[in-house]
Structures are given as C-alpha cells and as structure tokens.
Amino acid sequence: MKKILVLEDEDSIRSFVVVNLRRAGYEPIEAPTGAEALEKLRANPDIGVALLDVMLPDIDGFEVCRRIRAADSRIGIIMLTAKSMEMDKLTGLSSGADDYVTKPFSTAELTARIDALYRRIGSGAEEQEEDELRQGPFILNMRTRVLTKNGERIKLTQIEYALMKLFMSSAGKPLKREEILNAVWGRESGAEEKVVDVNVRRLRIKIEEDPTLPVYLGTIWGYGYQWNT
C-alpha cells in the first residue's frame, strides 16, 4: 500500500485527512509534530508522499520540508497552507515542496493532488523509451533519473526531473504554462500555473550559471517557457 506521511498538529484536521486517505486506498502515517514526522520518515523509508502543515508547535513546516528534501530528492512533498498565505506558498516551494494545497481543502482536491504526484513518482519504473536525453552540457538519464551537467550530477526533485525531461525532449519548442502544468502535475490535479513558475525558478538555480539570465531555460513572456538549443 502507498504510505503517506501526514504532518498536522490539529487533531481534527489530521483525523479527517487520515480517514479519507485510508478510504482512498492509502496508508497514512500520522505525525502531530515536526520532530515526529522526521522520525517516522526515518522509520518508514518507503513513504512516497509527505503532507506537511506549515504552522506547527515545534519546527516550522518549511524547515521540515527542507530537512526531508536534503535527505531525499525522490519523495513527493505537498504543503498544507492556510488561505491568504501567498508568500508562504512560494517559500514552501522554494524549500523543495512539489505542490501545495490551501486550507480548507476538500478530500477530492487533496486526493487528486496526491494521485497526480504519485503518478509522477511512479512513472519512472515502466519507462521503456530512450535511455537518455542530451542537450548541450546536459545529459538526462531516464533509467536512473539522473541529470548531469558537464559530467557533474545535479540533484533534482521528482517534479524538477519531470520538468527537465519535458523541456529537453521539447527543445526549441515554446511550451505554454498550461501545457507544462498538465504534462508535469496532471490535468486533473487542480494545481495552479504559478507552481510552474516557482519550479522553473528553482530549476534555473540548479542548472543555469546565472539564474537571472537563463541561457538554457528561456522565458517566453505572456506564454510560457522554452528550452533553447
């Protein structure tokens, strides 16, 4: 069964999420504090997705996210943010989260986002296409899901990997933000287009010499992005 970590200090919200995840066929693992979440993750290395509340009694949810991400680039991370926390959403994504869901959320919304993320994570196993993509100094190995630039490894999250794969395989072709969102997060995920921008920005920090003057991953104003060949 697919294990999901649920970090949420409010008992009522946590139980609500847990009950519904169980109903949707997942195996939720509960943690009311950041410290417990990190402990449960160490004890359950097969957890595929972590849902992280931001406001916690001990460690800030973003800090939990950073610590998880520092140890594991494969796990999917969704931040549970409060309404009107625009900046927090961005902070969450820059600390390594793949997506965010705003409270109050519906069960359908949450499970759609989790399902989409799981599809992304699981999509590596059955890939039977070419082994690698090459663009300039970059090689993306799709069997090992490893990206190198001039032979040096660049660590990617699942979403960043999916973005790189999409961009490198569509080199020279302008991609609409909506198109990118559908391809990487899934059409039915309900994710917002802004999440594309935040992840592109994070990806640029990893792959570009100067992320403010991107050479490889170009912006097409009012439209989207393009991998420059």
Ligand code: CA
């Ligand atoms: Ca909270």
